[in-house]
Amino acid sequence: MRKIYAILSLVLLTVVSSYAQELALVREGDRFGYIDKSGNYAIEPQFKKAKSFSNGLAAVEKDDKWGYIDASGKWAIEPQFDKVKYFDSGIALVNKDDQWQYITKSGEVLDVPATDKYYDFNDGVAIYRKMDKVGLLGTDGKLVAEPAYESIKKFRNGHAKVQKGVYWGMINNKGEEIIPAEYEEIGNTYHPAGVYAKKNGVFGVVADGTFHPVEGADKVWNFHGDSGLTYARKDKKVGFVNSKGEWVIAPTFDKARAFSGGLAPVANGKLWGYINDKGETVVDFKYRDAEIFAENGLAPVKEKRWGFIDKTGNLVIPMEYDITAGLAFLKGAEEKGFVDGMARIKSKKGWGFLNEKGELLGNKWFENAEPFVSVK
Structure with a gap:
């Protein structure tokens, strides 16, 4: 029996860690x-940069000189570079001796x-x-797609908008054309519900291979999260449409942001509230600004400064802070407020993190703090 408990404890420890x-x-x-x-501190403060x-x-x-450390603080790659970028897809760009x-x-x-220019890896x-055309390079160093486009933008969700001639379409990270390059404009984020686009001067949604005016x-914005709107x-008024381009919520608002957790922040005049x-x-119009709800059911709202409400509109964390996504490209640069149970905030005392109860992590402020990221 003790042996079974020992094995279970080891498995649990491995999973948790x-x-x-x-x-x-x-x-x-x-x-x-x-x-x-x-x-x-997992790694004590010791680095100037x-x-x-x-x-x-x-x-x-x-x-x-720049190098790379692992999660224990040991050198994984010795310092030898003049400039370095972040790793993505297991590859990083580095500069040594101006190369x-x-x-x-x-x-x-x-x-x-x-190549005529080096670009960061992203989504594999x-x-x-090559000269005035761009294609795709794989992590094995071989071409995934021959240079055939005027422009390829940042990959998001395994897809990127591309320009061929004067028109725009979308490809996946295998170089396959998901949306043909026949639009005057197209969204920069792929979503199963659709991608906004403009064709023959008309704005609409591309879904299931069809353009829906x-x-x-x-103007139409990107789909977000699990919402179909x-x-x-x-x-000059904002409302919500579905994948077929149909108005589901009439355009009566002055501003809006995406649905998340069944609610969306919208503005009437200068005041923000939330609708279903x-x-x-659902939440009255009384805030100077408002962001979308996080998975934990809390959303940042602002009067003079930012605090957090729940989905009933109750103020859970007082409006005493500034919020920002920071350099959170790994977590999604658009995310503000709570990410994986922690909110990155700023006060007159410095930068820190709040948990869902509004408690300051470690009861400590820092001169600067970037979002938490996985070290796996």
């Missing part, structure tokens, strides 16, 4: 270090075809430029 390992870059005094979600973890490694500087090159997490140089691919719209503008997917007011 692999799941919970997230670190945040913080600056205390003139040195950077990394804290865990208990607020304790440092970056957040990405793909399990963090770039730090020593003696005017850019790709390296793997073991520090090996990735052999790639000659990097843009590859949105009657009277002069996105917001659109008509005659029937267009009914």
